[in-house]
Amino acid sequence: MKKPIPKLNRPRRTPGTKAGEVRLVAAALILRPGEAGDEVLVCQRKPDQPMALKWEFPGGKIEAGESAEQALKRELNEELGIDAEIGRPLIRIRHNYRNGGAVDLQFFVVRSFAGELDNRIFNEMRWMGFEKLPHMDFLAADLGLIKDLADGKISVS
Numbered sequence: 001m002k003k004p005i006p007k008l009n010r011p012r013r014t015p016g017t018k019a020g021e022v023r024l025v026a027a028a029l030i031l032r033p034g035e036a037g038d039e040v041l042v043c044q045r046k047p048d049q050p051m052a053l054k055w056e057f058p059g060g061k062i063e064a065g066e067s068a069e070q071a072l073k074r075e076l077n078e079e080l081g082i083d084a085e086i087g088r089p090l091i092r093i094r095h096n097y098r099n100g101g102a103v104d105l106q107f108f109v110v111r112s113f114a115g116e117l118d119n120r121i122f123n124e125m126r127w128m129g130f131e132k133l134p135h136m137d138f139l140a141a142d143l144g145l146i147k148d149l150a151d152g153k154i155s156v157s
């Protein structure tokens with residue numbers, strides 16, 4: 001007798017992401033002056049999150065009815081306890097993750113905020129010079145951006 005053809009495994013998606021759905025996300029390059037130029041705040045995802053322990057820029061999903069700037073201001077308040085002044089849009093990146101989820105990321109520059117940085121959701125946070133970013137294990141969607149920042153091909157000024 002012929003063996004039944006095994007079903008192909010469905011691609012594993014980020015929980016909460018439907019097939020074909022694009023996550024609209026806003027994220028911040030929070031900058032401070034360092035001794036050798038600007039430093040940027042980078043954050044590490046928790047071990048129990050999807051894409052565990054990867055590094056990213058703080059931010060999150062844009063909810064219905066929000067502008068990207070409004071969403072980012074809300075997320076930075078929830079994640080870091082700060083009231084951020086959202087600066088200029090830097091770059092917009094669309095990326096298809098291998099698990100089937102797609103993201104549309106809008107990055108903004110943040111140079112000023114009120115309040116003390118308080119790590120409320122991340123495994124770890126660090127201030128880093130741009131040249132060091134390519135040595136961190138960043139989310140795949142961010143790899144082009146961090147390389148361009150490290151190579152000085154994208155300016156944040």
Ligand SMILES: Nc1nc2c([nH]c(=O)n2[C@H]2C[C@H](O)[C@@H](COP(=O)(O)OP(=O)(O)OP(=O)(O)O)O2)c(=O)[nH]1
Nearest residue numbers: 014023025027056057058059060061103139141142
């Ligand atoms: N914040 C942030 N998210 C990024 C970056 N790069 C990147 O691919 N992403 C992806 C990871 C996630 O799939 C998505 C952000 O959604 P999320 O689920 O982590 O954030 P959220 O705050 O909406 O969290 P949740 O409500 O879904 O739990 O964008 C980045 O640099 N920063």
